[in-house]
Structures are given as structure tokens and as C-alpha cells.
Amino acid sequence: MAHAYTPGLRVTDRAVVRRERRLPLRGTVLVAPGDAVAADTVVARTELPGNVQTVNVAARLSIDPAAVPEALVRPIGSRVAAGEVVASGRSLFGLLSQKAVAPADGVIESVSGVTGQLILREAPLPVEVHAYVRGRVVEVLPEEGVVIESDAAFVQGIFGVGGETHGAIAVRVQGPDQELRADRIDASCHGRVVIGGAYVSYETLMRARDAGAAAVVVAGFDDRDLRRLLGKDLGVAITGSEDVGITLVLTEGFGRIAMAERTWKLLTGHEGDPASVSGATQIRAGVMRPEILVPLASAGAAASATNAASGVEIGSLLRVIRQPWFGRIATVVELPPELRELESGSLARVMVVEFSDDGSRAVVPRANIERIES
């Protein structure tokens, strides 16, 4: 049967999800294989080397750089406090006594007899890695981290902002084509993953943030509002580390678009269940999409959640992802092998689709569809 390859976003009731939780540097792993973990369990810890400060001792003491090593009053490797004298000397025929002090708490790492600089390293910064999703430890990466496995319902979004978070799912609209409105946000959203429908405005999102919601998951959002949220135009789609006070996951894209039925049903079916959410998105080689994971209570037969490109065949359900039918859901009815001329004048491989809402048909370039995976 004719088929086409297209990357799809995964939306599945049950999958075995593995998440690697790695420290930025080597450190200590705090859990063992088989351990059960909650989303907020600390699984590994390390210390990042502290910031480096430099002190121009030669200039401070008005001496030759070569004389700096001898002018140290504390040896290399000493721990010093901010304001403590680290070197001293006399200048102007011994008349003036000069001192160089530490600009911060830290350890004297080195001095240079060429430049007269002293390098002071500040205290290390502790870093902890959480499990992120409820599950169990299936692998320990010695001194680096762990792999957590979880049976979970799994939804990949198309774009997100904000980091990892978790909370119980709270549905705040009646249907997948409805806008999440400000009057639906109240104190009960505190700590929750709020599910909206087709759209959320900047004002409503801010209200959710002020109410203490952990995350908002909707189909669409305006780029104009994203600019207000980030305080600048987002140039390249690399997100996850911005400090916006809430995690936002879009399931369909920019604009006002109904949430795909399957995504809607899956999320609303888990009302009240704890979910882990990440807004981190990287659209580059090694693409990373935002996600919502809802760990399931009991283990069962589950599909492995690998994210491979999959074939599109006649009958496949898909979403058109570019104008003039952006956001509409359809089924493949024909996969002609030959190139066809588009209205733009380009030649491209195409497919004929039938829209789910009104049964009408259209020719769409194969590059402009996204399979809705199951």
C-alpha cells in the first residue's frame, strides 16, 4: 500500500516512558535500581564549581607582576572570606602600605607571575535533580543520574515554555473548541495542571499564574501574547529555562485551533490525576517537544513510547499543519505517487484528504500534514 513518512506527535493512553535524569556534572546518585520514586523525589545531587573572581594584585599593590607570588599573605589553596586581605606590599620606597582583599568568600586557586592576577573560586553551588515523573528507577548511571520508567498516559505538545512541573489535572472548559476564559480560573487551580480548549489569552494565562497553577495546556496561543509573556520576540525555538512563573504547553500551534479530539479525550479522562508536565522545546537536530505524562496506577500491557517517524496510509488520521486548511483534522483517501503542481506553482508530492468536520475533500502536500498517532 502507498504510504508517506511524516513525523507525528504522540498521543497515547498507555506507554512505557523512560526519562533519563542526569546531573550537569558528576555527583552522587541517591536512589537504587528498583526504587519507587515520586515526581519530587531527589534522585541525584552534585555541586557545580563556584564562580571565578579575579583580583589584579599587581595593580592593587603597585608592584611588578613577578613579585605577586611573594606578596601573598595566604597560600594558594587557602579558604578566605570576603574582605579578607590576600596580599600586601609596600610601594613608593616602602612608604605606602597597600593591601589586596578578597572580593568574595572562596578559595585562592592560583596567581600569575606574568599578569599579576589572583584567581579566587567562590563556594560551589549545590544542584539537585528530581525524578520528574512518578515511577521506578530502572537504571543507575554511576555518578551521573538515573533512568526512571513509568507506565503513563502520554501527550506530546507542539510547543511549550517554562520548565518541568507537576500537579493534578483540572479541566476548565466544556469542549476542545472552547477558549479557556479568565472567569474559569480560581483558587482551586492552585498547584494544578489546567486543561483549556482551543485558546488561551495572555490575560487568562496571567490569572492562572497568579492563582498558582502549575501549568496550562491548550491547543493554541497567539505569538503576540508569547511576546508579552517572554518580554521579547522568540527567535529560535529553544525553550524550557525561561522564568515565566508557569509552564505553558500548546498541543496544536499558534492561533485559535480546536484541540485534537483524541488529545482532549485523553486529558479530560484523567481529571484529578497527578501529571508531570515539561514545556521544554527544541526544534533543531535532536528535536525535543513539550509533554504531559499521567502515571497510571496499575501496570498493564503498554506500548513503548519511542518517537519514530511513522508511515501514513490510506485511512490514517491526520491534521493539516499549514494554510489554507491549517488545524483541520482529516483522513487520507488517496496517495498519488506522481508530483503535482500546487497553487503556489511548486511541484510536490501530495495526498488527497477528507475533512472530518464536513466530509469535503482537498489536495494537500505531504509535507504539510502531521499524523495523529495512536
Next chain:
Amino acid sequence: MDTALESIRSILATDCGSTTTKAILIEKRGEEFRLLVRGEAPTTVEAPFEDVTRGVLNAVREVEELAGRRILDGERILTPQRGTEGVDLYVSTSSAGGGLQMMVSGLVLQMTGESAQRAALGAGAIVMDVIALNDGRRPHEKIRRLRQLRPDMILLSGGTDGGDTKRVVEIAEVLAAADPKARLGAGYELPVIYAGNRDAAPMVRQTLESRTALTVVPNLRPALERENLAPARDAIHELFMEHVMAHAPGYKKLMSWTPVPIMPTPGAVGLIIEKVARRDRLSVVGVDIGGATTDVFSVFQGVFNRTVSANLGMSYSVSNVMAEAGIENILRWVPFEVDEVELRNRIKNKMIRPTTIPQTLEDLVIEQAIAREALRLAFEQHRMLATTLKGVQTERTISDIMAQSQSGATLVNLLDLGLLVGSGGVLSHAPRRVQAAAMMVDAFLPEGLTHLAVDSIFMAPQLGVLSTVHEPAATQVFERDCLIRLGSALAPIGHARPGAPCLTVEITAPGFQPVDRRVPFGELALLPLPDAGDARVVAAPERGFDLGAGKGKNLEARVPGGVVGLIVDTRGRRPFTLPATAPERIAALRAWNRALQAYPREV
């Protein structure tokens, strides 16, 4: 040419890009080298394959099928050619795994800092950051930056020979304190090239040798008025092979297949452009607009320059074009009203789904408007780096002062530009060739007479690396099979009111219906040229307009034919402006599109 080269009859060349590996087969036909076929396959550097040679073999298998000729013996390239099997030479370039990512440093940002940047860019690197003593950051901020970025390689420069050593060592100490790690794997030391004041080399060695893989080469700025970038560039190429490539999956095997060092893709493109410019004694600009980045190459006054705008592109970086250009600058090229909220959402939707293509004509026009701004911005960045050396005391004559020439002035002179070559999907695959020509004219605003071409299937990288061992084969294929001659642009410098007399153009060629046309100010006109062979063009500007020969002076030239023709652009230069109000602007854009027959219907 030596006999070994003379005996070469067939060449296989591949380019391992970050997504696609492209293979071309070149054969000697009589006295000429010509492209025979081209094949491609997905690049296989990432999981699950993690072996670049899989993609190479797949692309070569496609070449085998298309050419009906055996090139592989199992998983080995058959060399030399025996009968009709195998090839005499195999060469390759690579930008897989994100290309070569470097940090460079100098003492003064605008002097050695810029020279170091030019050396790294010229070698084909992406420059992640330039660290200098006067870059406004405090030492600990520089150290943090060095740690965060994890470059593939660092180029350390600073000071002229015999000059200050202390401050050069200061930068080396910052680097030592940062103790940066290489991007690919923690198992090897970070390559560092020192190309600064030779007197500081022993101290730099002492500071860095135990922590990094240090290579010392001659100073890239031995004196203020002299740049010597070649040793640093060569060292970058060598270390790219030895360290970076050798740690990328499958490259050891690939390196064993070819007798010629694998080059970074953009470095190879630069080489072929440089060679063509030198051979034809032309000033040349080449641009390659990709999904994530846009590379600009130029040769002016015999000096080669390359810049890469890392975040200007048509898919992954499309949203950044909007952020940098501003939405109003994109909208100025769109001949219909567009709601700003809607346009912003469309651009973001392209960013999050970068592989989609325009289906409607309106969507294509918007995409081409964005391309104009991406090209314009990339060229602006190029002009700022392609300069004469800064910090040089020059004796200035009265005419220099009148011409505002000074140290650090850009080398880019549009009036002198002879050939503009575009490549990348939005230009090479534009549904009509005239659309590519129009995008280049609007973005680069060439002045006087400029030939236009597109690289049809982006073979420049393979031809660049081939030119290091077989220049005639590389330049012959570049000229005959790689470039599609679009025609030329003719644009006088000057201003008048719309409709005022501006330019008269005559075109003659053997067996060609002569053309004699008056083009008033404020228009675009498309005049026919023969598809092949040269035509004689005589252009007579009105008083006050200059085509390069002086105001009001005629320009006579032989112009190569092309598939589009001669675009006469009397819309004004220095400055070029579009009508201020939206209705006037839309009317003008529509008239120009009609004149060029740019689209199948009015948009």
C-alpha cells in the same frame, strides 16, 4: 598538471550535511569534466545509526542506480576506475552534527578579535562568541560563558608580534580558569590554536599546554596593517579532521576512504567562490540561505570573506528573521493587506513545523518576503565584517576624505559586484526563476550591472573540496552544471520623480531580435536576453544617474545570456525606498510583479 591528475577520468564527491548526504559523480567527456548524476540519502550521524558512512553508501548506491554503473565493492569505494567500474578519485565535505562550532578571542574586539573571527569563519566555522579584553564583560563572566558554550575548538589570538605580551597571557589565564570541555564527548582535550604575538607563545604554552590540546601557529595579525589568516585557517582544518571529525561517529572510516582531507562544508564553498572570482577577475558574492543559517561569501579587491548568520534562515530560524528585521520590514514586501496577529502566528507555525511548504500563492509570497529580509540582514552582517583592517593609521588624501574611505571601511562595493550567486531552497527551488532573481535584487540592491545566478542543486561544497586537488574539473563543473545563469540586473544610482526619464537600454546579439527600451524612474522592467551566448548591452542613463561609468555616462558591456533576462531596476539607489503609504506600496509591488511576470496571477 601532474600526470596523476591528468589520468583522472571520474570523480565521486559527497557532502555530509546535517540532514542530507549528497553524492555527485563527475566524468571526463572529451576534454571536459561534466556532472553525470546526483544522489542523496538521509545523513546517519545521529542515533540509531551513528555512522556517517551508512548515509554516504546509501547516497552512492543511488548514484550507482542512476548512472547504471558499479562504484561500490560491498562497503568500499572502488578506486581507481577499472573499465567502467569504480572512480579515480573520491572527496568529501561535512557539516553533520552542527558543523564546526568555535569560540575565538583577541585583545581588542575590533582588531585582533575581528581578525580571529575572519580566520575562523573563513575556515568554515560557526563563531559562537568572540572574547576580548574590551568586550565589556568581567573576567568571571567570560569564564562562565566559556564553560557554558562547549565549543569544538578555540582560536586564541592577540597582540602584534613584538607588542604587549602580558595582556595576551591574561586571556590565556581566563581560558585556563574556565577549563572548558569539548562538545563531543569528554574523552579528549579541547583543541586550542594560538595565533597571537609570537613573543607570548612560550607563556601561553606554559598556561595552557597541560589542560588543552594546544597548537601554536604564526600570528594572524603580525602587524597592525597586515593580516595573515592562512596558517590559522589551515590549523583549523587540520584540527577539525584530527579532533572534531575523528570523534564524530563513522568519520574515521570515511577519512580512510579519501586521500583528500575532509573539509567543513562552508569552507569548501568559500574555496570554489574564491577560485572563480580569481579566474574571472570578478567581484563575487555568494549566498546560501538554509533553514537555520545563512552563509555569505564574497571576494572584493581580491580579498575573500565569509560570514555565517547563525540564526537567519527559512525554517528553524524563520521566527528570528521576524524578531531581527521587525514585522513591518517583512510586510513591506507583501502586495496585499495582512493582519499582523495572523502573520505572526503563521511565522511561528512554520518555526514549530519547519518542514512544511507553501501551498497557496499568498503563502509563497509571504515566504519570499521573509527570505528578502533574511538575505538583507545576512548581507548587512557580512558588510560589517568584510572590511579593511581596523586600527591602521592611513595617509589620507583629499579624495579619500571626500569618499569617506577610512580604516575599517567595508570592502563590499555593490557597483563593483560582477556576479551574485544564490543557493538554498527558497532561491534554488522557487517555482519561477524570476522569483529568485527578484528576491536577490531586492535583498542585495546591486548597483550598475550585475550578473545573477543560482546554484541549482547545491554542489558548491563538493566542488570546493575537489578544487583543492583538481581545480580545472571543479571550475568546469561549477560553470557548466552547477550554476544556472539567470541573467543580469541593471540598476542606476540616483533619484528622480516617478515616471521621469531615467535609462535607455539597447540589447543586440547574433540571431536575436534587437531590443531598444526607455525605462522611466521608479520601475522594474524585464528585457529578454538570449538563453545562451553573450549579448551586447548599451545602457544610456539620464543626467544625474550613474551606472558605474559616471553620471550620465553610457555603459557598454557584454552580458551572458540567462533564463530570466535583463532586469532593469530604476527604483533608485542610495537610498532605495519603497512608497510610504500602504496603498501606494501595494500598487507599486503589484506593478513590479506584473512587469517581471513573477507570479501566475495577481496577488
